[in-house]
Amino acid sequence: MSTAVILMNLGTPAEPTARGVRQFLGDFLSDPRVVEIPRPLWLAILYGLVLPLRPGKIAPAYREIWGRSADGEAVEGSPILHYTRRQAELLQQRLADTRPDITVTYAMTYGKPSLDSVVHRLRRQGYESFLVFPLYPQYSATTTAAIYDRVAQIYRNSRDVPDISLVHDYYRHPHYIRALAASVRELWDRKGQADKLLLSFHGIPRANVTKGDPYYRQCHETAEHLAAELGLGGDRWQVSFQSRFGKAEWLQPYTDKTLIEWGEKGLSSVDVLCPAFSADCLETLEEISVENRANFIDAGGGQYRYIPALNIRPDHIEMLATIVGEKLPAKPRR
Ligand SMILES: C=CC1=C(C)c2cc3[nH]c(cc4nc(cc5[nH]c(cc1n2)c(C)c5CCC(=O)O)C(CCC(=O)O)=C4C)c(C)c3C=C
Ligand SMILES: [Fe+2]
Ligand SMILES: [Fe+2]
16 A cells, blocks of 8 residues: 655745735634634734735745745745755655655645645545654644644545554654754854854744643753754853744744844854754745844844755755654565
């Protein structure tokens, strides 16, 4: 029986226009996993304020990153979509000889290609077994569980539900930690070590963690393992959280405030790595590489270097192949 591996990431607008961003944010921000404010209040805010105003503000940032990369890869359209497609192609090539029983494809939680459309196509092609692989190293209900919900929704009314496995997290998988460390070391070998390494993770509301989301703990464990792998003392690195949205408190310390403080103290150099992002996207290419670079330098900081996401690095593809092998062990030949 053939199995399909579906690599999944968040999603992105179909085009870098206010209309494209509105459609994407409408789908994304109406998911109760993403925003936990009581429904009637949140829907009033979403349709009354966010969707009329935010797309016009964010679309220019999307235009800036459209076709852009941080690692020299020629990118077509939205970087996150491009990298997810390439990750699937390269993982398929990597598994071709050893696991001919596995087909690799990709889908997005919001926007296109939707998980729904991909699963139905695969089912028509005869696949009866799936591994849904969220490309989120750290589990959060806002991301990973949102994908689990989509899987459950697809089959809610089906009698014959296929064999589905799910990847939960890989925040301290040795291959993940080693790939992150190698990406940092490659920069240090070429250009030397900065004064500080900032590990900036996407934030979530603090209340989500208080209510039981393990994301904060997993981010810190990733950081501790990475620092140990790099042999980095506690005074040389720090964790921070980026991409705050809305008025509530999110996980702290905030990336933008940290970089402004470091700039004001006259820090001469900083390297920034975003371990929660398996592909470069708006949040890394714009918020980290452009906005926060300016925050740090305008506040008086020196050199600022953004270290790209793992994207299509061979060690990242190898890590994906290893996790697939662990979830789907090869059956012994008879
Ligand atoms: C509103 C709440 C949000 C939560 C909670 C959240 C969690 C979260 N998101 C990612 C990864 C990505 N987010 C991206 C964009 C993005 N995120 C939010 C809001 C929340 N994210 C918004 C509104 C946006 C869109 C941009 C904007 O309007 O500011 C992206 C990039 C997509 C792209 O097109 O490039 C990624 C990737 C994680 C990992 C996470 C929780 C752990
Ligand atoms: Fe986000
Ligand atoms: Fe952002």
